[in-house]
Amino acid sequence: MTIKNLVRKPGRTTVLTLLTAFLALAVFGGSVVVLSLRSGLNSLEARLGADIILVPSEAQSKVSFQNMFLQGTTGAFYMDASALDKALEVEGVEKAAPQTFLASLKADCCSIKIQVIGIDPEKDFTVQPWIARSLTRALGDMDVAVGCKVEAGIGEIIRIYEQRCKVVARLEATGTGLDTAVYCNMNTMNQLLKAAEEKGVSHKMASGDAVISAVYIKAKDGYDIDAVNSQLNSCVRKATAVRTRSMITGVSDSLAGVSRTVTILIIAVWLLAFIILLLAFVLIIRERAREFAVLRLLGASRGMLARTVLLESALCGLLGGVTGVGLSALLLFPFAQLIESALQLPYLMPDVINVVWLGLGTVLLSVIVAALSSVIAAYRLSRVDPGSALREGN
Amino acid sequence: MTIKAEKISKQYFRKTGSANYFYAVSPLSLEIRAGEVTLLMGRSGSGKTTLLNMLAGLLAPTEGRVWIGDTDLYSLDDKALSRLRSEKIGVIPQSRSAIDTLTVMENILLPAKLYGKPLPAESARQWMNELGIAHLQDARPAELSGGELRRMAIARAMIQGSDILLADEPTGDLDDENTSLVLSAFRAAAHAGKAVLLVTHEKDALNYADQVYHMSAGVIQPVDQNKEQS
Numbered sequence: 001m002t003i004k005n006l007v008r009k010p011g012r013t014t015v016l017t018l019l020t021a022f023l024a025l026a027v028f029g030g031s032v033v034v035l036s037l038r039s040g041l042n043s044l045e046a047r048l049g050a051d052i053i054l055v056p057s058e059a060q061s062k063v064s065f066q067n068m069f070l071q072g073t074t075g076a077f078y079m080d081a082s083a084l085d086k087a088l089e090v091e092g093v094e095k096a097a098p099q100t101f102l103a104s105l106k107a108d109c110c111s112i113k114i115q116v117i118g119i120d121p122e123k124d125f126t127v128q129p130w131i132a133r134s135l136t137r138a139l140g141d142m143d144v145a146v147g148c149k150v151e152a153g154i155g156e157i158i159r160i161y162e163q164r165c166k167v168v169a170r171l172e173a174t175g176t177g178l179d180t181a182v183y184c185n186m187n188t189m190n191q192l193l194k195a196a197e198e199k200g201v202s203h204k205m206a207s208g209d210a211v212i213s214a215v216y217i218k219a220k221d222g223y224d225i226d227a228v229n230s231q232l233n234s235c236v237r238k239a240t241a242v243r244t245r246s247m248i249t250g251v252s253d254s255l256a257g258v259s260r261t262v263t264i265l266i267i268a269v270w271l272l273a274f275i276i277l278l279l280a281f282v283l284i285i286r287e288r289a290r291e292f293a294v295l296r297l298l299g300a301s302r303g304m305l306a307r308t309v310l311l312e313s314a315l316c317g318l319l320g321g322v323t324g325v326g327l328s329a330l331l332l333f334p335f336a337q338l339i340e341s342a343l344q345l346p347y348l349m350p351d352v353i354n355v356v357w358l359g360l361g362t363v364l365l366s367v368i369v370a371a372l373s374s375v376i377a378a379y380r381l382s383r384v385d386p387g388s389a390l391r392e393g394n
Numbered sequence: 395m396t397i398k399a400e401k402i403s404k405q406y407f408r409k410t411g412s413a414n415y416f417y418a419v420s421p422l423s424l425e426i427r428a429g430e431v432t433l434l435m436g437r438s439g440s441g442k443t444t445l446l447n448m449l450a451g452l453l454a455p456t457e458g459r460v461w462i463g464d465t466d467l468y469s470l471d472d473k474a475l476s477r478l479r480s481e482k483i484g485v486i487p488q489s490r491s492a493i494d495t496l497t498v499m500e501n502i503l504l505p506a507k508l509y510g511k512p513l514p515a516e517s518a519r520q521w522m523n524e525l526g527i528a529h530l531q532d533a534r535p536a537e538l539s540g541g542e543l544r545r546m547a548i549a550r551a552m553i554q555g556s557d558i559l560l561a562d563e564p565t566g567d568l569d570d571e572n573t574s575l576v577l578s579a580f581r582a583a584a585h586a587g588k589a590v591l592l593v594t595h596e597k598d599a600l601n602y603a604d605q606v607y608h609m610s611a612g613v614i615q616p617v618d619q620n621k622e623q624s
Contacts, residue, residue, distance in 0.1 A: 005495045291494070294493060295504075296452065297450075297487060298550075299480020299554070300476060300508050301477070302472050302476075303472075387443065391488075
């Protein structure tokens with residue numbers, strides 16, 4: 001009878017289902033966005049992987065680190081490679097790894113400029129673990145690993161400053177600008193720098209010098225990172241040490257702001273939907289009093305009537321929950337990149353299993369909320385006085 | 395099975411003059427015996443429907459007891475009372491009593507369906523046939539006339555009430571032909587051993603009754619049938 005009631009009262013069923021669908025859409029969609037932002041930030045932190053980054057003093061005036069890491073803005077700055085050794089001499093520095101940046105011209109693999117990042121696979125502790133997930137060996141000369149948003153498949157040859165580089169790995173998504181970068185070893189980078197210079201793009205401070213763009217530093221356990229940072233600033237000339245946390249503080253703050261807004265919106269939508277559902281169920285008490293009076297007349301107990309109302313509302317909740325989650329998924333997943341560029345924050349979708357759990361949780365929550373909002377109606381209808389109800393409708 | 399009302403009354407709150415309460419049904423005792431048709435007549439507002447609801451287990455009396463066989467109806471909890479009503483008492487209310495989302499056949503089988511009992515489809519078809527609504531079994535209540543709805547409710551009660559039939563104006567929406575048909579059906583049900591109470595204005599019903607009561611302002615009095623018919 002419950003199913004028949006729902007099917008044969010399509011107007012009522014549709015309204016209740018749409019309300020819960022709206023609820024589920026907001027909760028699932030909002031949660032996926034918040035989770036994606038959080039996992040984007042975690043990913044960014046993991047990719048930066050260092051406590052401190054040492055860069056040339058003029059670097060910060062040349063390029064915004066935040067834009068470089070988040071939106072993939074290309075940029076390059078250089079300092080003498082000896083900065084690595086000087087950094088390693090500072091007390092409290094556990095590990096230090098160099099990276100060299102090169103902003104390409106338009107490579108034939110890409111429609112936009114790309115950032116080329118040279119690493120030393122033996123010393124690197126930030127990018128290498130990430131590369132190791134996709135490539136079991138070290139990057140060879142003229143091999144490149146590409147971020148997931150670079151349009152080049154494994155085995156393809158891409159040209160950077162007319163140098164042919166072979167794509168040997170595609171890296172997992174990070175949800176940041178690092179996804180648009182190309183990674184190579186230092187030999188390859190030196191060759192690319194030379195080729196760039198031949199093309200008239202001068203990158204070096206002075207021709208022939210060994211250069212690097214940044215030194216990624218991990219502080220020893222027990223050492224105050226701020227103190228190590230200060231030491232680096234005073235010991236390494238023409239370089240500035242920047243704490244990675246401060247680099248992502250802005251991102252973290254923006255993310256916290258977006259998360260807070262989305263969370264408030266979710267709570268507001270829940271409250272609103274709950275109140276509307278509550279009112280909707282209360283309003284149908286009068287409409288259904290006669291129906292329930294007849295059921296009492298025919299021998300239905302109060303418990304049976306209450307169960308009928310709760311079951312009907314739970315089914316509406318189930319239907320609405322599935323619809324809302326489905327609609328939300330249809331909007332979120334195909335347009336993930338659009339959302340990412342609109343938010344301008346690291347955005348990494350949760351994996352399928354988490355999404356499935358989140359979807360199931362949202363559906364369950366929709367069922368519970370729908371059932372809860374019908375409790376008053378269930379109570380009132382189960383206590384309907386058949387004599388009066390039938391007479392009123394006479 | 396007999397229904398016995400023992401000094402039952404129903405009071406409602408209504409401020410009239412110095413009194414705060416009034417008797418919709420004044421204390422009365424009544425026996426509706428198995429195998430008999432009992433007629434309850436009286437003006438609108440005299441308390442007939444209130445009395446019927448109390449006898450049906452739908453409205454607890456302010457005082458007194460209602461016995462069905464050896465069972466004190468209002469000593470039962472809601473679950474047991476509902477089950478007893480489902481199994482023993484067929485009620486035909488004065489007003490429309492169809493569930494709009496179900497077909498005529500589904501409405502008739504609903505009491506059995508509520509408790510997951512085997513559906514008496516064959517019996518339902520027989521009663522629908524007898525009451526002239528067999529062709530409407532798949533129709534929805536909204537497609538039926540008042541008289542057809544009334545006959546649907548009668549068919550449902552005939553199947554549901556294995557022992558007792560309580561009908562409130564069962565011939566209200568019926569023409570002469572169908573009135574005779576329905577009254578004969580109640581008579582037959584009494585012959586089959588059911589206790590039947592008809593609340594009606596229908597004078598023809600007197601021809602089918604074994605005992606007749608008249609109700610006025612909550613008070614019932616037995617009526618001499620011969621005198622009434624003349």
